[in-house]
Amino acid sequence: MSLRKASFPDSPAPDGIERHPGLHLWKPQFRALNENRGYLWALVYTDHLKTISDQADQMKESDDLDLELASTQDKLGELRNKFAAMRS
Numbered sequence: 001m002s003l004r005k006a007s008f009p010d011s012p013a014p015d016g017i018e019r020h021p022g023l024h025l026w027k028p029q030f031r032a033l034n035e036n037r038g039y040l041w042a043l044v045y046t047d048h049l050k051t052i053s054d055q056a057d058q059m060k061e062s063d064d065l066d067l068e069l070a071s072t073q074d075k076l077g078e079l080r081n082k083f084a085a086m087r088s
Contacts, residue, residue, distance in 0.1 A: 032039075039045055
């Protein structure tokens, strides 16, 4: 497997790709990963990435439930309005 070196913010961006303004904050991390390739597969690092991924999944599930709740509340409000209009 071939690993590419991470590009730094001061290297030119490929055509059509804009650099994120905060990318310079990651420059030391890119350098550390380029210098310590074996660390990418270290158990502590992969466990950390799995934790981040799991938490992102939980956050997405929570957001989806919040959106579903808001939609259900809107529908309930509409039904109450219809019911009130029918009774008057």
